[in-house]
Amino acid sequence: MLVLGIESSCDETGVALYDSVRGLLAHALYSQVAMHNEYGGVVPELASRDHIRRVLPLTRQVMSESGHTLSDFDGIAYTQGPGLAGALLVGAGMARALAFALNIPAVGVHHLEGHMLSPLISDAPPEFPFVALLVSGGHTQLMLVSGVGRYTLLGETLDDAAGEAFDKTAQLLGLGYPGGPALSKLAATGDANRFSLPRPMLNSGDFDFSFSGLKTAVLTLVRKAGLTQAADIAAAFQAAAVEVLVSKSLAACKGSGASRLVVAGGVGANTHLRAQLTREAAARGIDVFYPRLEFCTDNGAMIAYAGAQRLAHATRDLTFAVKPRWELATLDAA
Numbered sequence: 422m423l424v425l426g427i428e429s430s431c432d433e434t435g436v437a438l439y440d441s442v443r444g445l446l447a448h449a450l451y452s453q454v455a456m457h458n459e460y461g462g463v464v465p466e467l468a469s470r471d472h473i474r475r476v477l478p479l480t481r482q483v484m485s486e487s488g489h490t491l492s493d494f495d496g497i498a499y500t501q502g503p504g505l506a507g508a509l510l511v512g513a514g515m516a517r518a519l520a521f522a523l524n525i526p527a528v529g530v531h532h533l534e535g536h537m538l539s540p541l542i543s544d545a546p547p548e549f550p551f552v553a554l555l556v557s558g559g560h561t562q563l564m565l566v567s568g569v570g571r572y573t574l575l576g577e578t579l580d581d582a583a584g585e586a587f588d589k590t591a592q593l594l595g596l597g598y599p600g601g602p603a604l605s606k607l608a609a610t611g612d613a614n615r616f617s618l619p620r621p622m623l624n625s626g627d628f629d630f631s632f633s634g635l636k637t638a639v640l641t642l643v644r645k646a647g648l649t650q651a652a653d654i655a656a657a658f659q660a661a662a663v664e665v666l667v668s669k670s671l672a673a674c675k676g677s678g679a680s681r682l683v684v685a686g687g688v689g690a691n692t693h694l695r696a697q698l699t700r701e702a703a704a705r706g707i708d709v710f711y712p713r714l715e716f717c718t719d720n721g722a723m724i725a726y727a728g729a730q731r732l733a734h735a736t737r738d739l740t741f742a743v744k745p746r747w748e749l750a751t752l753d754a755a
């Protein structure tokens with residue numbers, strides 16, 4: 422089954438072609454990061470308009486790279502939510518129109534399901550069940566995954582998402598938007614032990630997170646120490662955030678009896694998180710699986726992959742609606 426996947430939930434337009442037998446055939450991405458950087462964050466109306474400009478050229482690109490034409494498609498997957506309503510409508514409208522014209526099925530995919538299954542786009546994918554640490558700009562969740570659509574929420578952030586905490590801290594340090602990658606780069610040059618920052622909810626005994634207090638502690642530290650110490654502050658923040666993420670993820674594996682951990686979402690690209698997790702998990706006999714680096718942040722490949730799993734079981738339905746807010750744990754099993 423050849424599936425076109427379209428991602429347009431936020432500030433990246435991603436398109437990909439996934440074949441359920443041959444695997445990922447092509448993927449293309451356009452990031453709007455430079456455009457939104459000027460405003461210090463995503464401007465929804467500008468995002469929607471840019472998705473409109475990019476989605477067709479990117480679709481043509483994956484078709485020409487893979488050597489496939491429209492008539493080869495068996496189905497179309499698009500991000501249905503959660504995300505920005507106008508941005509979601511671009512991908513949804515395009516996918517539904519194309520599917521209608523080609524007389525093939527279209528399926529709306531949960532953006533976080535796309536992220537969570539992205540490590541499965543691999544020659545050596547993890548087997549179910551596994552614990553998934555979802556760390557994106559908008560969400561931080563620990564899920565027990567027993568199959569496609571079989572998700573049990575173990576814990577989540579009570580306030581800011583991990584990526585949001587990276588972005589807000591980066592902003593405090595004058596690093597622009599989105600700040601995660603820049604903060605991580607700066608942290609690599611700093612001394613993580615120079616300043617000590619709190620590890621929120623480290624010993625709370627559950628699998629929930631809280632990052633807003635950490636951000637406030639950074640603000641206080643910046644006021645006291647000043648921006649000349651920015652690299653050390655970045656390193657201290659990253660060490661604190663990563664320690665909590667690692668500790669809770671391993672506790673969730675232990676608590677659920679899982680021996681496999683999957684990390685997905687933009688913060689999964691963080692090299693310090695990857696190094697710490699891999700080391701600590703190995704010491705406990707837990708295998709950690711990451712998506713390819715380029716599939717940590719938003720992309721079309723994860724939507725095409727998740728869509729292919731869902732289309733294999735889908736019934737035909739021509740109506741559609743986007744879901745700007747959508748809880749992952751409410752999905753049906755595939």
Ligand code: KG4
Pocket residue numbers: 431536556557558559560583584585587588599600601602605686687688689690691692717718719
């Ligand atoms: O998954 P994603 O592309 O978008 C959402 O679905 O939210 O995640 C974007 C988030 C941003 O907050 C960005 O700063 C963060 O992932 N991020 C990182 C790194 N790369 C991206 N955070 C820390 N270290 C990184 N290397």
Ligand code: ZN
Pocket residue numbers: 532536557558686687718719
């Ligand atoms: Zn995302």
